[in-house]
């Protein structure tokens with residue numbers, strides 16, 4: 421007998437080398453069972469997509485079955501093909517059904533996680549606001565402008581002339597000492613008071629002059645709870661025919677009453693400033709103890725708020741104003757002191773430490 425060639429095989433013999441339809445049936449059945457089980461345990465849409473690729477993808481299980489169809493005898497092929505197609509439809513249909521269910525569950529989970537607790541207090545947003553010094557300064561300026569003063573600003577860096585000489589300071593006055601004043605050069609300095617605007621105001625305008633000059637001033641001092649190297653003042657100058665000490669008293673007392681929203685009592689103590697004659701210190705009856713005596717007023721019943729006086733004739737002369745025809749008053753008020761009084765702050769250093777817990781207490785007006 422010649423050796424068998426494949427072409428000599430009988431039909432029956434040939435069939436045995438082809439895949440048995442029953443084997444294919446089993447394989448298909450198994451795949452379906454596996455798929456159903458996997459689908460059952462899938463819990464999210466991403467895993468579903470993985471299963472879809474595994475079964476229906478180009479290199480997926482159903483495609484594999486399709487490929488092995490060619491090994492099935494031509495006679496069985498249509499029937500087996502149909503079963504594979506049924507499987508394919510089954511897989512596609514079940515995946516299609518499962519997807520919306522999973523998405524709905526995922527949305528539900530997300531909703532669950534993102535639930536708003538409307539009983540929680542809201543988060544407060546902190547908006548920027550004016551520094552408490554500037555809040556009070558604005559109030560001071562508003563009141564004085566309302567009383568007829570206009571504003572004139574002067575330079576923080578100034579000459580010895582405007583800060584001292586034109587204000588009648590003697591050459592050897594202790595305020596001119598380096599110990600008290602920050603000098604930038606032998607002739608230039610950081611102004612020690614807002615009185616440097618006085619002569620400028622008089623040079624710029626003929627009487628009647630009613631001007632206020634708010635601004636920072638600088639002194640070479642040790643920083644303590646009560647003094648600092650820089651602070652703010654508001655200068656006021658009123659020059660006209662017949663301006664008297666009574667005008668100074670009334671204007672100052674009226675201003676303080678408006679600032680503190682109360683009937684305040686003032687006291688004028690004699691003092692010395694070279695640019696005024698007479699010169700005085702203005703005290704306010706302590707608002708905290710009504711004059712009985714407390715720690716705020718150091719048990720004196722009074723608080724010092726300003727230096728003041730009648731403009732010295734020499735200063736008027738320096739500015740070219742006829743000192744025979746005109747008189748005037750001037751004051752220089754410490755702003756920090758007024759803020760301390762208004763808000764009960766105990767330490768002037770708080771104003772420049774930028775501690776938000778302190779600053780946030782003062783809501784803007």
Ligand code: PHE
Pocket residue numbers: 612613614615693696699726727728729750751752753
């Ligand atoms: N310039 C003075 C000071 O800083 C205050 C003052 C101003 C006094 C105007 C009299 C007149 O202490």
